[in-house]
Amino acid sequence: MATDTKQRILDAAERLFADHGFPATSMRDITNEADVNLAAVNYHFGSKEALLIAVIERTAAPINRDRLERLDALERDAGGGPVDVEALIRAFLAPMFDRWSLWGKSEPKILKLVGRIHAEVDQELRAKFIRQFDTVFARYAVAFQRSLPELQAGDVHWRMLFLVGSMAHTMTWGASIIATDRGARREPGEILEALVRFAADGMSAPAPQGVAVPAGGMR
Amino acid sequence: MATDTKQRILDAAERLFADHGFPATSMRDITNEADVNLAAVNYHFGSKEALLIAVIERTAAPINRDRLERLDALERDAGGGPVDVEALIRAFLAPMFDRWSLWGKSEPKILKLVGRIHAEVDQELRAKFIRQFDTVFARYAVAFQRSLPELQAGDVHWRMLFLVGSMAHTMTWGASIIATDRGARREPGEILEALVRFAADGMSAPAPQGVAVPAGGMR
DNA sequence: GTCTATATGCGGATAGAC
DNA sequence: GTCTATCCGCATATAGAC
Numbered sequence: 101m102a103t104d105t106k107q108r109i110l111d112a113a114e115r116l117f118a119d120h121g122f123p124a125t126s127m128r129d130i131t132n133e134a135d136v137n138l139a140a141v142n143y144h145f146g147s148k149e150a151l152l153i154a155v156i157e158r159t160a161a162p163i164n165r166d167r168l169e170r171l172d173a174l175e176r177d178a179g180g181g182p183v184d185v186e187a188l189i190r191a192f193l194a195p196m197f198d199r200w201s202l203w204g205k206s207e208p209k210i211l212k213l214v215g216r217i218h219a220e221v222d223q224e225l226r227a228k229f230i231r232q233f234d235t236v237f238a239r240y241a242v243a244f245q246r247s248l249p250e251l252q253a254g255d256v257h258w259r260m261l262f263l264v265g266s267m268a269h270t271m272t273w274g275a276s277i278i279a280t281d282r283g284a285r286r287e288p289g290e291i292l293e294a295l296v297r298f299a300a301d302g303m304s305a306p307a308p309q310g311v312a313v314p315a316g317g318m319r
Numbered sequence: 320m321a322t323d324t325k326q327r328i329l330d331a332a333e334r335l336f337a338d339h340g341f342p343a344t345s346m347r348d349i350t351n352e353a354d355v356n357l358a359a360v361n362y363h364f365g366s367k368e369a370l371l372i373a374v375i376e377r378t379a380a381p382i383n384r385d386r387l388e389r390l391d392a393l394e395r396d397a398g399g400g401p402v403d404v405e406a407l408i409r410a411f412l413a414p415m416f417d418r419w420s421l422w423g424k425s426e427p428k429i430l431k432l433v434g435r436i437h438a439e440v441d442q443e444l445r446a447k448f449i450r451q452f453d454t455v456f457a458r459y460a461v462a463f464q465r466s467l468p469e470l471q472a473g474d475v476h477w478r479m480l481f482l483v484g485s486m487a488h489t490m491t492w493g494a495s496i497i498a499t500d501r502g503a504r505r506e507p508g509e510i511l512e513a514l515v516r517f518a519a520d521g522m523s524a525p526a527p528q529g530v531a532v533p534a535g536g537m538r
Numbered sequence: 539g540t541c542t543a544t545a546t547g548c549g550g551a552t553a554g555a556c
Numbered sequence: 557g558t559c560t561a562t563c564c565g566c567a568t569a570t571a572g573a574c
Contacts, residue, residue, distance in 0.1 A: 105539080123342040137541055142569060144539095197346040254503040258489075258510065261496065262517050265488025266481035271573065277480065284473040290527070291477065298481050298521035308513060324557080345551065356559055361551060363557090 103151040118213035166195035197292040375444035387415035401466040405519040416511040434490030
Protein backbone atom coordinates (compact mmCIF):
# COMPACT_ATOMS: atom_id res chain seq x y z
CA MET A 101 0.00 0.00 0.00
CA ALA A 102 2.14 2.81 -1.27
CA THR A 103 -0.31 5.66 -1.11
CA ASP A 104 -1.25 4.63 2.39
CA THR A 105 2.36 4.93 3.49
CA LYS A 106 2.64 8.37 1.94
CA GLN A 107 -0.54 9.49 3.65
CA ARG A 108 0.54 8.16 7.00
CA ILE A 109 3.84 9.97 6.73
CA LEU A 110 2.10 13.19 5.83
CA ASP A 111 -0.35 12.83 8.71
CA ALA A 112 2.36 12.07 11.24
CA ALA A 113 4.60 14.86 10.00
CA GLU A 114 1.72 17.30 10.19
CA ARG A 115 1.02 16.37 13.81
CA LEU A 116 4.64 16.46 14.91
CA PHE A 117 5.66 19.59 13.03
CA ALA A 118 2.65 21.29 14.54
CA ASP A 119 3.41 20.19 18.08
CA HIS A 120 7.18 20.53 18.18
CA GLY A 121 8.10 22.59 15.17
CA PHE A 122 10.13 21.60 12.14
CA PRO A 123 13.72 21.63 13.39
CA ALA A 124 12.86 19.85 16.63
CA THR A 125 11.15 16.97 14.83
CA SER A 126 13.37 14.15 13.57
CA MET A 127 12.62 11.76 10.76
CA ARG A 128 12.77 8.98 13.30
CA ASP A 129 10.03 10.68 15.26
CA ILE A 130 7.96 10.83 12.11
CA THR A 131 8.51 7.29 10.92
CA ASN A 132 7.89 5.89 14.39
CA GLU A 133 4.67 7.85 14.71
CA ALA A 134 3.55 6.82 11.24
CA ASP A 135 4.69 3.25 11.87
CA VAL A 136 6.59 3.08 8.63
CA ASN A 137 10.20 2.44 7.84
CA LEU A 138 12.76 5.15 8.30
CA ALA A 139 13.83 5.02 4.68
CA ALA A 140 10.30 5.54 3.43
CA VAL A 141 10.44 9.30 3.86
CA ASN A 142 13.40 9.73 1.61
CA TYR A 143 11.98 7.25 -0.88
CA HIS A 144 8.65 9.03 -1.15
CA PHE A 145 9.62 12.64 -0.64
CA GLY A 146 13.36 12.93 -1.12
CA SER A 147 14.27 14.86 2.00
CA LYS A 148 12.93 16.16 5.27
CA GLU A 149 12.59 19.64 3.84
CA ALA A 150 10.69 18.35 0.82
CA LEU A 151 8.39 16.56 3.23
CA LEU A 152 7.64 19.82 5.00
CA ILE A 153 6.82 21.48 1.73
CA ALA A 154 4.51 18.60 0.83
CA VAL A 155 2.73 18.93 4.17
CA ILE A 156 2.32 22.65 3.68
CA GLU A 157 1.09 22.24 0.14
CA ARG A 158 -1.55 19.79 1.25
CA THR A 159 -2.89 22.15 3.90
CA ALA A 160 -2.12 25.73 2.98
CA ALA A 161 -2.77 25.61 -0.74
CA PRO A 162 -6.51 24.87 -0.46
CA ILE A 163 -6.87 27.51 2.23
CA ASN A 164 -5.28 30.16 0.07
CA ARG A 165 -7.27 29.09 -2.97
CA ASP A 166 -10.40 29.39 -0.88
CA ARG A 167 -9.40 32.87 0.26
CA LEU A 168 -8.95 34.06 -3.28
CA GLU A 169 -12.25 32.58 -4.43
CA ARG A 170 -14.12 34.29 -1.63
CA LEU A 171 -12.43 37.55 -2.46
CA ASP A 172 -13.35 37.14 -6.11
CA ALA A 173 -16.97 36.61 -5.14
CA LEU A 174 -17.03 39.66 -2.87
CA GLU A 175 -15.50 41.88 -5.48
CA ARG A 176 -17.86 40.58 -8.13
CA ASP A 177 -20.84 41.36 -5.91
CA ALA A 178 -19.48 44.80 -5.12
CA GLY A 179 -19.19 45.55 -8.82
CA GLY A 180 -15.96 47.48 -8.57
CA GLY A 181 -16.96 49.41 -5.47
CA PRO A 182 -15.47 48.97 -2.01
CA VAL A 183 -16.20 45.73 -0.18
CA ASP A 184 -17.46 45.73 3.39
CA VAL A 185 -14.48 45.51 5.72
CA GLU A 186 -16.02 42.92 7.97
CA ALA A 187 -16.87 40.72 5.00
CA LEU A 188 -13.31 41.08 3.78
CA ILE A 189 -11.91 39.95 7.10
CA ARG A 190 -14.30 37.05 7.32
CA ALA A 191 -13.36 35.94 3.82
CA PHE A 192 -9.72 35.95 4.82
CA LEU A 193 -10.17 34.11 8.12
CA ALA A 194 -13.02 31.71 7.50
CA PRO A 195 -11.10 29.26 5.29
CA MET A 196 -8.85 28.42 8.23
CA PHE A 197 -11.60 28.20 10.83
CA ASP A 198 -13.74 26.08 8.51
CA ARG A 199 -11.06 23.43 8.52
CA TRP A 200 -10.84 23.64 12.26
CA SER A 201 -14.54 22.90 12.49
CA LEU A 202 -14.19 19.98 10.11
CA TRP A 203 -11.85 18.28 12.52
CA GLY A 204 -14.56 18.19 15.13
CA LYS A 205 -13.35 17.42 18.60
CA SER A 206 -9.77 16.56 17.71
CA GLU A 207 -7.14 19.23 17.82
CA PRO A 208 -6.67 21.14 14.59
CA LYS A 209 -3.05 20.22 14.02
CA ILE A 210 -3.23 21.50 10.50
CA LEU A 211 -3.94 24.98 11.68
CA LYS A 212 -1.48 24.94 14.49
CA LEU A 213 1.07 24.12 11.83
CA VAL A 214 -0.11 26.86 9.53
CA GLY A 215 0.05 29.19 12.50
CA ARG A 216 3.61 28.10 13.08
CA ILE A 217 4.53 28.70 9.48
CA HIS A 218 3.68 32.33 9.89
CA ALA A 219 5.70 32.59 13.05
CA GLU A 220 8.50 30.11 13.15
CA VAL A 221 10.04 28.94 9.97
CA ASP A 222 13.36 30.27 8.85
CA GLN A 223 13.24 33.10 6.38
CA GLU A 224 14.76 31.27 3.44
CA LEU A 225 12.66 28.17 3.81
CA ARG A 226 9.61 30.26 4.50
CA ALA A 227 10.04 32.10 1.25
CA LYS A 228 9.60 28.90 -0.72
CA PHE A 229 5.98 28.35 0.09
CA ILE A 230 4.95 31.77 1.27
CA ARG A 231 4.78 32.84 -2.34
CA GLN A 232 1.18 31.83 -2.55
CA PHE A 233 0.43 33.59 0.70
CA ASP A 234 2.09 36.73 -0.57
CA THR A 235 -0.26 36.70 -3.52
CA VAL A 236 -3.23 36.42 -1.20
CA PHE A 237 -1.87 39.16 1.02
CA ALA A 238 -1.33 41.50 -1.88
CA ARG A 239 -4.82 40.96 -3.30
CA TYR A 240 -6.43 41.58 0.07
CA ALA A 241 -4.27 44.63 0.62
CA VAL A 242 -5.66 46.18 -2.52
CA ALA A 243 -9.20 45.38 -1.43
CA PHE A 244 -8.68 46.80 2.05
CA GLN A 245 -7.16 49.92 0.61
CA ARG A 246 -10.23 50.45 -1.53
CA SER A 247 -12.54 49.93 1.44
CA LEU A 248 -10.49 52.18 3.72
CA PRO A 249 -9.50 55.04 1.42
CA GLU A 250 -8.64 57.39 4.29
CA LEU A 251 -5.72 55.13 5.25
CA GLN A 252 -2.30 55.28 3.66
CA ALA A 253 -1.13 52.08 1.99
CA GLY A 254 1.51 51.62 4.68
CA ASP A 255 -1.09 51.84 7.42
CA VAL A 256 -3.15 49.19 5.69
CA HIS A 257 -0.11 46.93 5.58
CA TRP A 258 0.59 47.32 9.25
CA ARG A 259 -2.98 46.66 10.22
CA MET A 260 -3.00 43.56 8.06
CA LEU A 261 0.13 42.45 9.87
CA PHE A 262 -1.73 42.83 13.14
CA LEU A 263 -4.60 40.82 11.74
CA VAL A 264 -2.37 38.01 10.53
CA GLY A 265 -0.65 37.97 13.91
CA SER A 266 -3.91 37.56 15.76
CA MET A 267 -4.89 34.75 13.45
CA ALA A 268 -1.58 32.92 13.62
CA HIS A 269 -1.41 33.18 17.39
CA THR A 270 -4.97 31.98 17.75
CA MET A 271 -4.27 29.00 15.54
CA THR A 272 -1.09 28.14 17.39
CA TRP A 273 -2.33 28.52 20.93
CA GLY A 274 -6.10 28.63 20.73
CA ALA A 275 -6.56 24.90 21.14
CA SER A 276 -4.46 24.71 24.28
CA ILE A 277 -6.36 27.62 25.77
CA ILE A 278 -9.62 25.84 25.12
CA ALA A 279 -8.16 22.76 26.74
CA THR A 280 -7.00 24.49 29.91
CA ASP A 281 -9.15 27.55 30.47
CA ARG A 282 -12.58 26.53 31.67
CA GLY A 283 -14.52 29.70 31.02
CA ALA A 284 -12.90 30.34 27.65
CA ARG A 285 -14.30 27.30 25.89
CA ARG A 286 -15.70 28.37 22.53
CA GLU A 287 -16.67 26.71 19.29
CA PRO A 288 -14.41 27.47 16.31
CA GLY A 289 -17.26 29.41 14.77
CA GLU A 290 -17.54 31.56 17.84
CA ILE A 291 -13.83 32.23 17.91
CA LEU A 292 -13.95 33.19 14.25
CA GLU A 293 -16.72 35.67 14.95
CA ALA A 294 -14.88 37.05 17.97
CA LEU A 295 -11.77 37.59 15.88
CA VAL A 296 -13.74 39.08 12.99
CA ARG A 297 -15.35 41.53 15.39
CA PHE A 298 -12.04 42.43 16.98
CA ALA A 299 -10.23 42.88 13.69
CA ALA A 300 -13.05 44.67 11.91
CA ASP A 301 -13.13 47.39 14.54
CA GLY A 302 -9.33 47.51 14.63
CA MET A 303 -9.05 47.78 10.86
CA SER A 304 -11.68 50.49 10.69
CA ALA A 305 -10.14 52.61 13.44
CA PRO A 306 -9.55 56.27 12.56
CA ALA A 307 -6.46 57.01 10.52
CA PRO A 308 -3.42 58.21 12.47
CA GLN A 309 -3.00 61.96 12.36
CA GLY A 310 0.10 62.89 10.40
CA VAL A 311 2.73 65.32 11.62
CA ALA A 312 0.69 68.27 10.40
CA VAL A 313 -2.16 68.38 12.87
CA PRO A 314 -4.75 71.06 12.11
CA ALA A 315 -3.86 72.70 15.42
CA GLY A 316 -5.99 72.37 18.48
CA GLY A 317 -5.54 68.86 19.76
CA MET A 318 -1.93 68.84 20.82
CA ARG A 319 -0.19 70.75 23.60
CA MET B 320 37.74 39.02 31.04
CA ALA B 321 35.16 36.66 32.36
CA THR B 322 32.15 38.92 32.41
CA ASP B 323 32.97 40.03 28.92
CA THR B 324 32.82 36.44 27.73
CA LYS B 325 29.47 35.90 29.37
CA GLN B 326 28.09 39.06 27.81
CA ARG B 327 29.37 38.17 24.38
CA ILE B 328 27.77 34.74 24.62
CA LEU B 329 24.47 36.27 25.69
CA ASP B 330 24.57 38.81 22.88
CA ALA B 331 25.40 36.24 20.23
CA ALA B 332 22.78 33.80 21.50
CA GLU B 333 20.18 36.53 21.49
CA ARG B 334 20.94 37.38 17.88
CA LEU B 335 21.00 33.81 16.66
CA PHE B 336 18.01 32.55 18.62
CA ALA B 337 16.07 35.51 17.29
CA ASP B 338 17.06 34.92 13.68
CA HIS B 339 16.97 31.14 13.46
CA GLY B 340 15.12 29.96 16.53
CA PHE B 341 16.33 27.92 19.44
CA PRO B 342 16.45 24.37 18.06
CA ALA B 343 18.06 25.44 14.81
CA THR B 344 20.90 27.27 16.54
CA SER B 345 23.88 25.15 17.61
CA MET B 346 26.29 25.95 20.39
CA ARG B 347 29.00 26.03 17.77
CA ASP B 348 27.10 28.74 15.93
CA ILE B 349 26.92 30.72 19.13
CA THR B 350 30.54 30.35 20.17
CA ASN B 351 31.74 31.15 16.68
CA GLU B 352 29.61 34.26 16.53
CA ALA B 353 30.69 35.34 19.99
CA ASP B 354 34.28 34.47 19.20
CA VAL B 355 34.71 32.47 22.39
CA ASN B 356 35.59 28.89 23.03
CA LEU B 357 33.00 26.18 22.60
CA ALA B 358 33.36 25.01 26.19
CA ALA B 359 32.68 28.47 27.55
CA VAL B 360 28.93 28.11 27.23
CA ASN B 361 28.77 25.07 29.43
CA TYR B 362 31.25 26.57 31.83
CA HIS B 363 29.28 29.77 32.29
CA PHE B 364 25.71 28.61 31.88
CA GLY B 365 25.67 24.84 32.28
CA SER B 366 23.70 23.91 29.19
CA LYS B 367 22.19 25.26 26.02
CA GLU B 368 18.76 25.33 27.57
CA ALA B 369 20.05 27.22 30.60
CA LEU B 370 21.60 29.72 28.21
CA LEU B 371 18.24 30.30 26.57
CA ILE B 372 16.66 30.92 29.94
CA ALA B 373 19.43 33.37 30.81
CA VAL B 374 18.86 35.24 27.55
CA ILE B 375 15.14 35.40 28.19
CA GLU B 376 15.62 36.53 31.76
CA ARG B 377 17.85 39.35 30.66
CA THR B 378 15.31 40.63 28.14
CA ALA B 379 11.83 39.61 29.21
CA ALA B 380 12.07 40.13 32.93
CA PRO B 381 12.55 43.92 32.78
CA ILE B 382 9.78 44.22 30.22
CA ASN B 383 7.33 42.38 32.41
CA ARG B 384 8.39 44.31 35.49
CA ASP B 385 7.79 47.49 33.54
CA ARG B 386 4.37 46.31 32.50
CA LEU B 387 3.34 45.66 36.06
CA GLU B 388 4.65 49.01 37.27
CA ARG B 389 2.70 50.86 34.62
CA LEU B 390 -0.40 48.92 35.50
CA ASP B 391 0.09 49.73 39.18
CA ALA B 392 0.36 53.41 38.31
CA LEU B 393 -2.78 53.35 36.17
CA GLU B 394 -4.81 51.57 38.81
CA ARG B 395 -3.55 53.91 41.49
CA ASP B 396 -4.62 56.91 39.43
CA ALA B 397 -8.00 55.35 38.72
CA GLY B 398 -8.58 54.90 42.44
CA GLY B 399 -10.29 51.52 42.16
CA GLY B 400 -12.39 52.50 39.17
CA PRO B 401 -12.01 51.20 35.62
CA VAL B 402 -8.90 52.19 33.68
CA ASP B 403 -9.13 53.57 30.17
CA VAL B 404 -8.79 50.69 27.72
CA GLU B 405 -6.41 52.49 25.43
CA ALA B 406 -4.15 53.38 28.35
CA LEU B 407 -4.21 49.76 29.45
CA ILE B 408 -3.14 48.55 26.04
CA ARG B 409 -0.42 51.16 25.80
CA ALA B 410 0.90 50.17 29.23
CA PHE B 411 1.09 46.58 28.08
CA LEU B 412 2.75 47.28 24.74
CA ALA B 413 4.98 50.26 25.37
CA PRO B 414 7.65 48.42 27.41
CA MET B 415 8.49 46.35 24.36
CA PHE B 416 8.44 49.19 21.87
CA ASP B 417 10.51 51.37 24.18
CA ARG B 418 13.32 48.88 23.98
CA TRP B 419 12.96 48.78 20.25
CA SER B 420 13.47 52.53 20.14
CA LEU B 421 16.50 52.29 22.39
CA TRP B 422 18.21 50.15 19.80
CA GLY B 423 18.02 52.97 17.33
CA LYS B 424 18.76 51.96 13.78
CA SER B 425 19.91 48.42 14.51
CA GLU B 426 17.47 45.58 14.36
CA PRO B 427 15.68 44.82 17.61
CA LYS B 428 16.81 41.23 17.97
CA ILE B 429 15.66 41.20 21.55
CA LEU B 430 12.11 41.77 20.54
CA LYS B 431 12.16 39.39 17.66
CA LEU B 432 13.25 36.81 20.19
CA VAL B 433 10.53 37.71 22.64
CA GLY B 434 8.11 37.50 19.77
CA ARG B 435 9.40 34.05 18.99
CA ILE B 436 9.05 32.92 22.56
CA HIS B 437 5.34 33.52 22.34
CA ALA B 438 5.11 31.67 19.07
CA GLU B 439 7.75 29.05 18.80
CA VAL B 440 9.09 27.50 21.93
CA ASP B 441 7.99 24.05 22.95
CA GLN B 442 5.27 23.90 25.55
CA GLU B 443 7.36 22.37 28.34
CA LEU B 444 10.28 24.71 27.91
CA ARG B 445 7.97 27.61 27.44
CA ALA B 446 6.31 26.96 30.77
CA LYS B 447 9.56 27.54 32.60
CA PHE B 448 9.85 31.22 31.92
CA ILE B 449 6.34 32.05 30.91
CA ARG B 450 5.41 32.04 34.57
CA GLN B 451 6.19 35.73 34.88
CA PHE B 452 4.26 36.46 31.71
CA ASP B 453 1.29 34.54 33.05
CA THR B 454 1.29 36.81 36.08
CA VAL B 455 1.29 39.86 33.86
CA PHE B 456 -1.44 38.40 31.68
CA ALA B 457 -3.65 37.60 34.65
CA ARG B 458 -3.29 41.07 36.18
CA TYR B 459 -4.13 42.74 32.90
CA ALA B 460 -7.05 40.40 32.36
CA VAL B 461 -8.57 41.59 35.63
CA ALA B 462 -8.04 45.20 34.64
CA PHE B 463 -9.55 44.70 31.20
CA GLN B 464 -12.51 42.93 32.69
CA ARG B 465 -13.14 45.88 34.97
CA SER B 466 -12.91 48.32 32.08
CA LEU B 467 -15.10 46.21 29.82
CA PRO B 468 -17.79 44.93 32.18
CA GLU B 469 -20.19 44.04 29.38
CA LEU B 470 -17.80 41.31 28.21
CA GLN B 471 -17.64 37.83 29.67
CA ALA B 472 -14.31 36.81 31.17
CA GLY B 473 -13.80 34.30 28.38
CA ASP B 474 -14.30 36.98 25.75
CA VAL B 475 -11.71 39.16 27.45
CA HIS B 476 -9.26 36.27 27.36
CA TRP B 477 -9.75 35.68 23.67
CA ARG B 478 -9.38 39.33 22.81
CA MET B 479 -6.21 39.46 24.85
CA LEU B 480 -4.95 36.49 22.89
CA PHE B 481 -5.61 38.45 19.71
CA LEU B 482 -3.72 41.40 21.16
CA VAL B 483 -0.72 39.31 22.16
CA GLY B 484 -0.73 37.71 18.73
CA SER B 485 -0.60 41.07 16.99
CA MET B 486 2.23 42.16 19.22
CA ALA B 487 4.26 38.98 18.84
CA HIS B 488 3.85 38.94 15.09
CA THR B 489 4.80 42.59 14.81
CA MET B 490 7.94 41.99 16.86
CA THR B 491 8.89 38.94 14.85
CA TRP B 492 8.27 40.30 11.39
CA GLY B 493 7.96 44.04 11.74
CA ALA B 494 11.62 44.75 11.21
CA SER B 495 11.80 42.77 7.97
CA ILE B 496 8.71 44.57 6.70
CA ILE B 497 10.34 47.90 7.41
CA ALA B 498 13.42 46.67 5.61
CA THR B 499 11.63 45.53 2.45
CA ASP B 500 8.43 47.50 2.10
CA ARG B 501 9.17 51.04 1.03
CA GLY B 502 5.91 52.74 1.89
CA ALA B 503 5.53 50.95 5.22
CA ARG B 504 8.53 52.49 6.91
CA ARG B 505 7.55 53.72 10.35
CA GLU B 506 9.26 54.67 13.56
CA PRO B 507 8.78 52.25 16.46
CA GLY B 508 6.71 54.90 18.22
CA GLU B 509 4.41 55.16 15.21
CA ILE B 510 4.00 51.40 15.03
CA LEU B 511 3.18 51.33 18.72
CA GLU B 512 0.50 53.95 18.22
CA ALA B 513 -0.88 52.12 15.20
CA LEU B 514 -1.12 48.92 17.17
CA VAL B 515 -2.64 50.67 20.20
CA ARG B 516 -5.28 52.20 17.97
CA PHE B 517 -6.02 48.90 16.26
CA ALA B 518 -6.20 46.93 19.52
CA ALA B 519 -8.11 49.56 21.47
CA ASP B 520 -10.94 49.54 18.94
CA GLY B 521 -10.82 45.76 18.72
CA MET B 522 -10.91 45.31 22.48
CA SER B 523 -13.78 47.77 22.85
CA ALA B 524 -15.90 46.21 20.12
CA PRO B 525 -19.47 45.34 21.11
CA ALA B 526 -19.91 42.14 23.06
CA PRO B 527 -21.00 39.12 21.03
CA GLN B 528 -24.71 38.54 21.30
CA GLY B 529 -25.38 35.39 23.28
CA VAL B 530 -27.96 32.85 22.17
CA ALA B 531 -30.70 34.78 23.89
CA VAL B 532 -30.92 38.01 21.93
CA PRO B 533 -33.50 40.52 23.21
CA ALA B 534 -35.34 40.08 19.91
CA GLY B 535 -35.17 42.67 17.16
CA GLY B 536 -31.67 42.48 15.75
CA MET B 537 -31.54 39.01 14.27
CA ARG B 538 -33.39 37.56 11.32
C1' DG C 539 7.98 -0.62 -2.31
C1' DT C 540 9.92 -1.91 1.89
C1' DC C 541 13.36 -3.33 4.70
C1' DT C 542 18.28 -3.60 7.31
C1' DA C 543 22.53 -1.86 7.77
C1' DT C 544 25.52 1.68 7.53
C1' DA C 545 27.92 5.95 5.93
C1' DT C 546 28.91 10.40 7.46
C1' DG C 547 28.50 14.38 9.93
C1' DC C 548 26.79 17.47 13.54
C1' DG C 549 24.74 17.86 17.98
C1' DG C 550 25.58 18.81 23.24
C1' DA C 551 28.54 17.92 26.79
C1' DT C 552 32.89 16.97 29.37
C1' DA C 553 37.86 15.63 30.79
C1' DG C 554 41.87 17.39 31.66
C1' DA C 555 46.01 20.33 30.24
C1' DC C 556 47.39 24.99 30.72
C1' DG D 557 38.79 30.96 32.99
C1' DT D 558 40.08 29.22 28.75
C1' DC D 559 41.61 26.00 25.72
C1' DT D 560 42.02 21.24 22.89
C1' DA D 561 40.62 16.89 22.20
C1' DT D 562 37.25 13.69 22.48
C1' DC D 563 33.11 11.00 23.97
C1' DC D 564 28.92 9.54 22.43
C1' DG D 565 24.53 9.77 20.61
C1' DC D 566 21.40 11.26 17.15
C1' DA D 567 20.71 13.52 12.83
C1' DT D 568 19.80 12.91 7.62
C1' DA D 569 20.57 10.26 3.95
C1' DT D 570 21.69 6.19 1.10
C1' DA D 571 23.29 1.36 -0.54
C1' DG D 572 21.77 -2.76 -1.48
C1' DA D 573 19.20 -7.18 -0.13
C1' DC D 574 14.60 -8.88 -0.49
